[in-house]
Amino acid sequence: MADLMTIACPTETLEADYRRVRDLTEELAAPLSPEDQTVQSMPDTSPTKWHRAHTTWFFETFLLQPQVPSYSMFHPAFAYLFNSYYESVGDRFPRPHRGVVSRPGAAEVAAYRAYVDEAMGALLSGDLAPVVADLVALGLHHEQQHQELLLMDVKHLLAANPLRPAYLAIDEPTPEPQVPARRVAHPGGIVEIGYGGEGFAFDNECPRHEVVLRPFTLEARPVTCGDWIAFISDGGYEVAEHWLADGWAAVKAGGWRAPLYWSELDRSWSVFTLGGERSVNPAEPVCHVSYYEADAFARWAGGRLPTEAEWEAVASSRPVEGNFLDRNVLHPGPVGSESSLFGDVWQWTSSDYSAYPGFRPAAGAVGEYNGKFMVSQQVLRGGCCVTPVGHTRASYRNFFPPSARWPFTGLRLAHDS
Amino acid sequence: MADLMTIACPTETLEADYRRVRDLTEELAAPLSPEDQTVQSMPDTSPTKWHRAHTTWFFETFLLQPQVPSYSMFHPAFAYLFNSYYESVGDRFPRPHRGVVSRPGAAEVAAYRAYVDEAMGALLSGDLAPVVADLVALGLHHEQQHQELLLMDVKHLLAANPLRPAYLAIDEPTPEPQVPARRVAHPGGIVEIGYGGEGFAFDNECPRHEVVLRPFTLEARPVTCGDWIAFISDGGYEVAEHWLADGWAAVKAGGWRAPLYWSELDRSWSVFTLGGERSVNPAEPVCHVSYYEADAFARWAGGRLPTEAEWEAVASSRPVEGNFLDRNVLHPGPVGSESSLFGDVWQWTSSDYSAYPGFRPAAGAVGEYNGKFMVSQQVLRGGCCVTPVGHTRASYRNFFPPSARWPFTGLRLAHDS
Amino acid sequence: MADLMTIACPTETLEADYRRVRDLTEELAAPLSPEDQTVQSMPDTSPTKWHRAHTTWFFETFLLQPQVPSYSMFHPAFAYLFNSYYESVGDRFPRPHRGVVSRPGAAEVAAYRAYVDEAMGALLSGDLAPVVADLVALGLHHEQQHQELLLMDVKHLLAANPLRPAYLAIDEPTPEPQVPARRVAHPGGIVEIGYGGEGFAFDNECPRHEVVLRPFTLEARPVTCGDWIAFISDGGYEVAEHWLADGWAAVKAGGWRAPLYWSELDRSWSVFTLGGERSVNPAEPVCHVSYYEADAFARWAGGRLPTEAEWEAVASSRPVEGNFLDRNVLHPGPVGSESSLFGDVWQWTSSDYSAYPGFRPAAGAVGEYNGKFMVSQQVLRGGCCVTPVGHTRASYRNFFPPSARWPFTGLRLAHDS
């Protein structure tokens, strides 16, 4: 099992990729009971069995139905139940009520997956037109995104349970003090960002284009929990001047005084992880902070968040290595004065999520994949400790609303030179 | 299994009663998957596994802990998780979030039940002080109430699923036309209401006391679906003058145009039942209408709802027989020009739920059982098709807010003489 | 001006009554600026100029339009703007948005009143059919109700202003300690309640009918602020066991810890009145408490609230005298060990607001006046310090939802004998 989790997606054949990605989803769901897989702990999350079914629906809807004339739907109502947000392929069940649907249950979803996998196996064993192969690749990257969402959502669910059950038993690293960050200087000037390669990329990473940067430095490691404890101790959550107006309103409305999943007992901080409750490790990147918190921290610290272009200008020359999805970890790991730009925590940037110049959505219904979310969200970069290996890259643009805290979100500071 | 469902609660021994009632709960849960048992489909309902655990918590908290010195709690957190509303026995998990708690799962709840049942078996096999025996009886009637709630809640859950799955396969009676109701006359005068017997009754049925009634008639059968279709056809849901102000606001806000679970297709009405979707049977008592709808119907029909005293004055001389919980039915059955006052549907009365003169809540924490809900609710009488046999009686006072539609609620008209 | 306020409504002629009541409304509005008269400080209140216009609309709609063929409407849109809740006379402007309508302004409303008064003067100077005269009387009692509402609403408005401006300058009585209440005993038995006289009464006070009472005592004065301070000091707002479930939820949601308009500074309580901020006077009846608070206090104090029948059984032999609307007071006055049953504060009863046996709503659109509110409200009795003199009587039934605090609401305890 561990193998699957630590092997990257792109391999020799699409068929092998398909099997590997699909198997990983089931592997991630395996520690969860039917009850666990049923619950939606808030409107933004989805039940595990919904993730398992929806990713299957993607292949059924965009590959099997158009490409395999003899294909017979597993169940006629599933097109309605498991469509996430594709307006052009029909009505769909309201998102906030996904947790009300107890049937199909986890076992029937497994049967649905097996049925579709068998049909997909037949399709993949033949010759595929490039546009069809591209859709399969999209479906696999889509499923990888849901693998990460599944773990984010399960963490939220388990944290909402007063019993605070762990997803898996995981060894806990010994807490250690954090050390100051080194800084990486960039000279600025005209740089190119966006995806320019031959492999897979989402439409929102394109086209590659020029931007002008001023000279800047980027800190060589993310902000750590030790840094964050200093922020809290200095009244970070109590001084309005550090905060955006919307952020301050969120602090007040939500009673925020620490990152999500932190709790204080006897003047020491603990944190809920997928491995259960732990002491906060000062050397670990801080995680589960909103954009508002990241922005306030940066202002307090005398720095700022990088733009996505700055981040990519530095990251594009770095290897895509780091602490990605590994079921023996599932949590940010301790860092020294520098660390990879990739893995551990998604890093908030000061860039809103909008179209690159010349952006064209993908053709067909999958054109709804990214473009229609381009407002009121911030870009995050780098991948995190529950991102499947091989899923991210320097040009990869993740995005969430500025109030989101349940993804594995952290930050890395920039400074004007 | 069917035996359990159709045999009344009171038997020779409390021990046998205990086993019979407890077994019935498990029998009712048996057709439900772990996923079904986990979902809370709206804030007013509870997951099946919560009902199973909460009724167990009642015995653990009010019997085993105080009475059995050697008793060791099954799980220390369950006192918090499964307390419904007893302020005096400690904090409790917020009701609207019961559906977020995936663990303990259905199997662990079964183990909890077995553990408590074993300890209760030991307790019940000894001599019990009368006050203790009374608490056991209260716990059993409490569990019977939750048996009915469990089925109400499951019906709501299954109806929210676009697949509209049945709880059980049940034979559907052939629809037949309704016939006009006969009327039963009562001369009025001073009558006594409230429980005056030696058996079990809830504190809210006491003390027995005198009231003055004017002469009146009570219809000899509940209002039927055929009656209701006439109301709808006459614009019942569209004419404000029929309605209480709050009722009219509810019609507008909820888009009500028929009882809950009814839907119209091709000008004919169907209804979702625990046995699945069916044609509406005109001869059946209408069910799943709010107090607002019952009151509007009565005004439209030129009658009125009875007071609870009027209802009881007629019912007290009738046998407590009728269409109660039977897993081969689980739905109101067709009626002629007269039918039992008991069973089929709870009947809304025009009486608000308040204390009888001289009311004293039961001593101790169980004093919270009834008294603290005595505001902004209406009394219902008679029991329904999912009320366990033996659970109700002429003095029994059920109560719900006037907007509630998910209980098995109907009505019976009264008229001034 | 003071004369108008202290002379009772019923006089020799309807014409004189009309002029007196109509003048008093304008007198009550006189201290208020156009700005004051425009604001709606919460959805349950209405702007002063709306009250002035709506009471005028009543005469225009129910008297002038049907009775005076030559009558020409002052403004065609006012029928829509100033209908409060009469469904049968057409659409109406949504209640919660009354404060958004800046025009017509206070001066145009004055012109509207003068226009209607002139036409009414002509109508009243002729011979009136009894049914028409009854409608005029209804209109005048309706306007008296709005005089009280106007002052309640203005108090809420001024209290919401951080400047805490007074409605009028009023001399403040010297605070004095409260003394214990005496009790009045009633033997119980069959008594008649409801209006049985020849004068004006609302339909909801009829028909007069018999009820059975058990022997009881009623305290001879309302609960005082001194009593209430003892309740607060004893943790009254902090102990769930005193409260109805809905009441406890309201305490938590609203952060209640004292009556509305009370505030604590340096361990002493002050209260906002129509005469401005004052020290709380322990000898004054407590005012601006919800039904929930009244009920909780009664339970804490070892008493209970009376039923409306009990209250009326005692009150029916008492003179209707007390601290009513007087612009030199406008606040409950200090009481000794006994005081009138009328005036000072409306007294919550444990009776819900429902139809008397044999109740028939008034014919026509004014049948909507009372009957359609008969659910989820509690009856209050006695009148208060802003009730116009002559407006109330022993059978008068006021009603508000159990959460209401902005009316002048207090309580008087009863005890089982």
Added chain:
Amino acid sequence: MADLMTIACPTETLEADYRRVRDLTEELAAPLSPEDQTVQSMPDTSPTKWHRAHTTWFFETFLLQPQVPSYSMFHPAFAYLFNSYYESVGDRFPRPHRGVVSRPGAAEVAAYRAYVDEAMGALLSGDLAPVVADLVALGLHHEQQHQELLLMDVKHLLAANPLRPAYLAIDEPTPEPQVPARRVAHPGGIVEIGYGGEGFAFDNECPRHEVVLRPFTLEARPVTCGDWIAFISDGGYEVAEHWLADGWAAVKAGGWRAPLYWSELDRSWSVFTLGGERSVNPAEPVCHVSYYEADAFARWAGGRLPTEAEWEAVASSRPVEGNFLDRNVLHPGPVGSESSLFGDVWQWTSSDYSAYPGFRPAAGAVGEYNGKFMVSQQVLRGGCCVTPVGHTRASYRNFFPPSARWPFTGLRLAHDS
């Protein structure tokens, strides 16, 4: 009066500017009754008398208190009542409740203005340190912003009144058909944007900096009502594929089917203006559309919204002339195939409102002026028909949330070359 409205702000002396700007505010309020000036028609708007007082508070707080030792506050509570959002100068009254405060009334606000104006006159007649003069200029531009807000807010208020009263009687231009837009080409490349002059600019326009543009064209006139009618007729509001996900949700939640203030009667569109209700003029720029609508229209039309850099690159060489605040117009005027980039309607850009590279907020409390709103808002450019003459410029950045419709917001299309 008209003179004041049509003369630009910057003149020979700050003192004269001060008087001119301050007088214009009072001139704009003059047609409004005290009642009109009191109402807050939704949480986003403010009462006229609040705008008048708040702009005065700005001078009292940031100029008179720090600079004039002998200055005595007009009223101690006004600092609390009329602070809009400056956290660092103390607590403030909650924004959504501004409409509840009836006092001070319009006349007392006039006295407040006169009092502060007198003290400011004395201050301005002496020598001012440059930093102080800058604060005065900021206060004047701040007041000009509130002049526009005042008119936006009044329009919303009057439109909420079923009587649909006009703010002023204004001659209505004869409707005429729209003509197609010409396009202006820009070659792209590296351009500088941001304020680089010596005069007044807000901190958010700085620093001036380079950006890279691709070749593009900008339409030479805004989108017109005629264009918009074509969009509506083609099902623009009914086809999800045109819309951002958040936009489609807003369409559904708000029941949007035309711009704000439009209504359809007998298949023809009318629009509410500050001059009252009119027929929609196809040749006029469409106004009161949200960002969501602007974006959907652009997608439907096969174009896109320009970035703010593209807009400014074209506008920076154009004269700042157009249809600005003129009390004989107060509405967008008909356009031909080209028109000014300035005036008529604020034009939504695809750029979110964020900091320019190297942005530094102004020092002191006024640093809260702009920076803290830099999230979840979109930039608008150009000024509109209620923007005071002289207030805007090519680098001026206005911003609103993407759902806002009550500002005078329209759009201009761009196209990739």
